[in-house]
Amino acid sequence: MNVTTEQAIVPETEEPQAADLFDKFAPLIQERDNLLATGVRDPFAIVMDEVKSPTEAVIDGKDTILLGTYNYMGMTFDPDVIAAGKEALEKFGAGTTGSRVLNGTYQGHKACEEALKDFYGMDHAMVFSTGYQANLGIVSTLAGKGDYVILDADSHASIYDGCFLGNADIVRFRHNNAENLEKRLAKLPPGAGKLVVLEGVYSMLGDIAPLDVMVPIAKKYGAMILVDEAHSMGFFGEHGRGVAEAQGVLDQVDFIIGTFSKSVGTVGGFCVSNHPKTDFLRLVCRPYTFTASLPPSVVATATTSIRKLMHAGNKRAHLWENSKRLHQGLRDLGFTLATDEPESAILAVLLPDQEKAVRMWQALLELGLYVNMARPPATPAGVYLLRCSLCAEHSAEQVEQILGMFEAAGKATGSIPQ
Amino acid sequence: MTDRATTFASVEALIEPFNAKGVELGESTTFAGDLEWDSLTVMDFVASIEDEFDIVITMNQQAEIETVGQLVDAVEESKA
Ligand SMILES: Cc1ncc(COP(=O)(O)O)c(C=O)c1O
Numbered sequence: 001m002n003v004t005t006e007q008a009i010v011p012e013t014e015e016p017q018a019a020d021l022f023d024k025f026a027p028l029i030q031e032r033d034n035l036l037a038t039g040v041r042d043p044f045a046i047v048m049d050e051v052k053s054p055t056e057a058v059i060d061g062k063d064t065i066l067l068g069t070y071n072y073m074g075m076t077f078d079p080d081v082i083a084a085g086k087e088a089l090e091k092f093g094a095g096t097t098g099s100r101v102l103n104g105t106y107q108g109h110k111a112c113e114e115a116l117k118d119f120y121g122m123d124h125a126m127v128f129s130t131g132y133q134a135n136l137g138i139v140s141t142l143a144g145k146g147d148y149v150i151l152d153a154d155s156h157a158s159i160y161d162g163c164f165l166g167n168a169d170i171v172r173f174r175h176n177n178a179e180n181l182e183k184r185l186a187k188l189p190p191g192a193g194k195l196v197v198l199e200g201v202y203s204m205l206g207d208i209a210p211l212d213v214m215v216p217i218a219k220k221y222g223a224m225i226l227v228d229e230a231h232s233m234g235f236f237g238e239h240g241r242g243v244a245e246a247q248g249v250l251d252q253v254d255f256i257i258g259t260f261s262k263s264v265g266t267v268g269g270f271c272v273s274n275h276p277k278t279d280f281l282r283l284v285c286r287p288y289t290f291t292a293s294l295p296p297s298v299v300a301t302a303t304t305s306i307r308k309l310m311h312a313g314n315k316r317a318h319l320w321e322n323s324k325r326l327h328q329g330l331r332d333l334g335f336t337l338a339t340d341e342p343e344s345a346i347l348a349v350l351l352p353d354q355e356k357a358v359r360m361w362q363a364l365l366e367l368g369l370y371v372n373m374a375r376p377p378a379t380p381a382g383v384y385l386l387r388c389s390l391c392a393e394h395s396a397e398q399v400e401q402i403l404g405m406f407e408a409a410g411k412a413t414g415s416i417p418q
Numbered sequence: 419m420t421d422r423a424t425t426f427a428s429v430e431a432l433i434e435p436f437n438a439k440g441v442e443l444g445e446s447t448t449f450a451g452d453l454e455w456d457s458l459t460v461m462d463f464v465a466s467i468e469d470e471f472d473i474v475i476t477m478n479q480q481a482e483i484e485t486v487g488q489l490v491d492a493v494e495e496s497k498a
Contacts, residue, residue: 148476153461163477170477174465187474381458 040358041365043373053077054265054393059370067388067402068372072345073234073315074393075265075305085266088300095295100127101282104293112299115306116272120241120256124278126271127299129291131230131259132158134269137287138226138255139197140166147193150184150218152176154204154380156228159197165287168195175202175380178213185221194223200232200243204379204387205338206346208232212247219252226255234263234309235316235345260302263309268294268302315392319345322390322399329403334416338385348374349386349406356415357384363409369402425471425497426490432470433486436463445487471497 022029036042050058054074055066075081088108098104109127116125128134139162143149147168151159154175163170171188174180181196188194196218198209211227218225229242237245242258244250254275260268271278282288294302320342327342330349338348351357354375361373364386372387379385394402410416430443436459437443441452449455455463464475467489473496475483483489 153465171474172461172465172477180465180469183472184468184474187472376458377456381456381462 035354035358038355040355041362043358043361046365046370051076054391055398057370059365062368064365064368064370065394065398065402065405066370067390067394068370069391070231070262070389071265071391071393072231072319072389073263073265073309073312074391075263075308078265078305078308080308081265081301081304084304085297085301089295089297092296094297096293098292099289100293101289106293106296106299108296108299108303109293112268112303112306113270115303116270119239119306119310120250120272121239122256122272123274123276124272126278126282126285126288127294127302128269128271128288129294130267131228131257131261131269132161133287133291134257134259134271135159135228136162136165137285138257138271138281139163139195140287141281141285142224142226142255143168143193143195147195148188149195149197150181150188150223151197152199152202152209154202155197156199156203156230157378159199159228176207176209178210178217181214182217182221185217185223188221190222194218194221195226196223197226197228200227200229200236201344201346203231203346204374204383204385205348206342206344206387206389207339208236208243208343210247211244211249211253215244215249215252224254225252226257227253228257230257230259230262231344231346233258234312235319240309240312240316260298260305264302264305266298266301266305268298312392319390319392321396322392322394323347325396325399326388326390326402329399330406333403333407333410335406335410345390347388347390349388351384351386351415354384356413357386359413360409360415361386363413364405367405367409369405369409422490422494425493426486428470429467429486429490429493432463432466443486445485445490447486448484449486449489450484467493473497 048057048059054071054076057064057066092106096104112127113125135158139159143166145167148171149163149168150171152175153172171184173184198214201208215225227244232242234240236243244253255271255273258270260266323342323345327347330337336350338350351360357373364371374387375384411418449460464480468475471493479492483492
């Protein structure tokens with residue numbers, strides 16, 4: 001029988017049997033179904049029906065205190081920020097419908113880059129459509145074939161994805177371990193281009209990097225250094241520039257990556273640098289070029305917010321007070337926290353497994369408190385946690401209320417002793 | 419023991435703490451299939467291999483390694 005006949009006798013109606021593309025998710029789908037079958041709410045499907053302020057929303061008809069946003073400096077409802085956004089919306093329209101390098105750069109995007117340069121005291125700034133794209137673009141573009149990216153094992157997904165988009169060799173070191181970083185660097189070919197990628201605050205455990213130790217090590221091996229200050233902008237350092245400023249090494253950092261979706265209170269991403277060739281990246285960085293630019297109202301709100309954050313010393317001080325009080329209070333109640341001391345505006349309450357974490361999360365929600373539930377792979381292997389992120393607009397009374405809810409939920413779910 | 423056999427034995431010892439199922443280890447044992455490791459377990463394990471042998475295994479190399487035998491070969495090559 002020749003091939004032609006065999007093909008000819010297959011009935012025309014029979015569909016070809018290709019593998020089901022969803023098969024690879026079967027174990028995860030099963031795990032999720034099992035969890036939801038226990039009757040708990042889906043922690044990844046919350047809807048905010050109304051948002052009343054940076055710290056309060058209505059979820060399922062219930063007034064809820066928000067302790068799981070990135071709104072560290074409470075800028076989302078700042079009257080000046082909102083006024084700037086409204087004005088730009090009316091003057092420049094709802095969107096740019098174009099790439100930054102074609103028709104998508106308005107004076108507002110330039111003004112925003114000027115605000116960033118002033119904020120960081122640096123020569124160059126590039127505004128991206130999100131922080132995710134800023135990491136994706138800068139990491140993949142700077143490190144090419146034959147170069148090395150050396151990154152912390154607990155790096156954010158956007159940094160990993162930047163590695164996967166590019167062609168460099170990727171080397172990991174153990175989280176926040178300076179000795180391990182040096183060990184890896186020492187093994188790499190001395191002549192190869194190197195980009196060391198660090199974060200100021202690691203967003204899952206809320207711990208900060210020893211940049212004052214790591215940055216000089218990276219320099220010793222001739223590497224360029226990129227620090228993602230997504231969770232530290234506005235809060236750390238005298239001018240709010242981040243952990244590198246607070247630890248006195250900002251002048252040795254080559255590129256700072258940041259986002260407008262946290263302390264700035266809107267959406268967008270950026271890279272600032274003193275490197276004289278930074279602006280050239282606009283032409284070769286695909287996640288910058290091949291996507292539409294931010295709407296005029298968004299860059300206007302960001303600009304106003306960034307300029308206000310330069311003088312937010314009092315807010316920074318209050319946010320630290322909140323973080324210290326909540327950390328101490330949670331410990332006194334008997335919860336296990338990821339860091340011995342409050343290191344940032346993020347406090348992670350560790351729980352032994354997914355079911356306990358979800359039960360506690362749901363009990364808090366029912367009492368009127370929203371926190372983030374996080375699990376691997378967003379967290380390190382085996383770590384289930386409730387991430388609490390504080391806002392400079394949380395009042396001292398709200399922090400006490402929050403502690404009361406943790407006590408009630410912890411006792412009700414057996415997470416802390418009766 | 420040959421160098422390779424010594425490396426194999428050390429790798430085996432490093433696998434043990436991650437071998438929750440007590441799978442019998444051989445050249446062709448796969449990390450994802452037989453040992454059922456997820457990406458985070460692989461990441462921790464590779465870090466312990468790098469520290470033990472004082473080598474670098476890039477993520478690019480790691481993507482090509484599926485079996486214990488292939489890992490031992492990669493370690494041997496990096497040590498050379
Ligand atoms: C460390 C880090 N980098 C980058 C990003 C991405 O920021 P954006 O929300 O602007 O995409 C985030 C936010 O999730 C982050 O945590």
